[in-house]
Amino acid sequence: KNEVEQSPQNLTAQEGEFITINCSYSVGISALHWLQQHPGGGIVSLFMLSSGKKKHGRLIATINIQEKHSSLHITASHPRDSAVYICAVLRYGGSQGNLIFGKGTKLSVKP
Amino acid sequence: NAGVTQTPKFQVLKTGQSMTLQCAQDMNHNSMYWYRQDPGMGLRLIYYSASEGTTDKGEVPNGYNVSRLNKREFSLRLESAAPSQTSVYFCASSGERRGRDFYEQYFGPGTRLTVT
Numbered sequence: 001k002n003e004v005e006q007s008p009q010n011l012t013a014q015e016g017e018f019i020t021i022n023c024s025y026s027v028g029i030s031a032l033h034w035l036q037q038h039p040g041g042g043i044v045s046l047f048m049l050s051s052g053k054k055k056h057g058r059l060i061a062t063i064n065i066q067e068k069h070s071s072l073h074i075t076a077s078h079p080r081d082s083a084v085y086i087c088a089v090l091r092y093g094g095s096q097g098n099l100i101f102g103k104g105t106k107l108s109v110k111p
Numbered sequence: 112n113a114g115v116t117q118t119p120k121f122q123v124l125k126t127g128q129s130m131t132l133q134c135a136q137d138m139n140h141n142s143m144y145w146y147r148q149d150p151g152m153g154l155r156l157i158y159y160s161a162s163e164g165t166t167d168k169g170e171v172p173n174g175y176n177v178s179r180l181n182k183r184e185f186s187l188r189l190e191s192a193a194p195s196q197t198s199v200y201f202c203a204s205s206g207e208r209r210g211r212d213f214y215e216q217y218f219g220p221g222t223r224l225t226v227t
Contacts, residue, residue, distance in 0.1 A: 043201060043218035101153030
């Protein structure tokens with residue numbers, strides 16, 4: 001079983017819809033990282049969080065340490081949000097090199 | 112401020128050839144990383160360097176060597192390329208920011224390598 005699981009693997013939405021992407025993990029962590037990979041391949045950091053909730057524009061990330069679960073929400077989705085969203089966890093006690101990555105959720109937003 | 116840069120963007124090698132992927136960052140970060148990304152799999156760490164002069168193996172180091180030339184540059188070398196090393200390679204860096212406990216990683220644009 002993978003240590004970091006994302007769901008769904010693929011998601012198609014209509015423009016304007018509220019989107020939720022989930023990440024569950026099975027190891028103790030110090031922090032969780034949400035990344036966005038554009039269709040052209042570039043990877044951009046969205047959030048790094050260790051508790052609670054963070055918001056940036058239309059993106060909201062939450063984490064529940066006890067339940068070992070995080071969600072990434074996109075409000076008022078737009079076709080430019082189409083990308084692969086990757087969850088990665090920093091294993092507790094590990095160095096910065098110990099990020100464990102999920103396989104990603106491919107989001108397609110239709111106009 | 113270019114962030115993290117990688118060269119080349121694309122490369123085709125024959126089995127047994129060698130090459131070096133170059134990575135540089137201008138954010139004064141201490142830590143640098145090399146990852147590979149394969150279809151259907153998450154990013155996997157090849158090597159990382161926590162500071163100038165130090166390197167450590169990641170999850171998939173076999174067939175690769177690295178050099179942390181200075182604080183800015185971290186190169187990845189394939190001594191004898193194999194078809195199994197066909198992949199997209201990403202370099203990343205991270206560093207301390209005031210008030211932050213955990214350090215976000217910043218990624219380069221990637222190198223698409225094909226070994227025939």
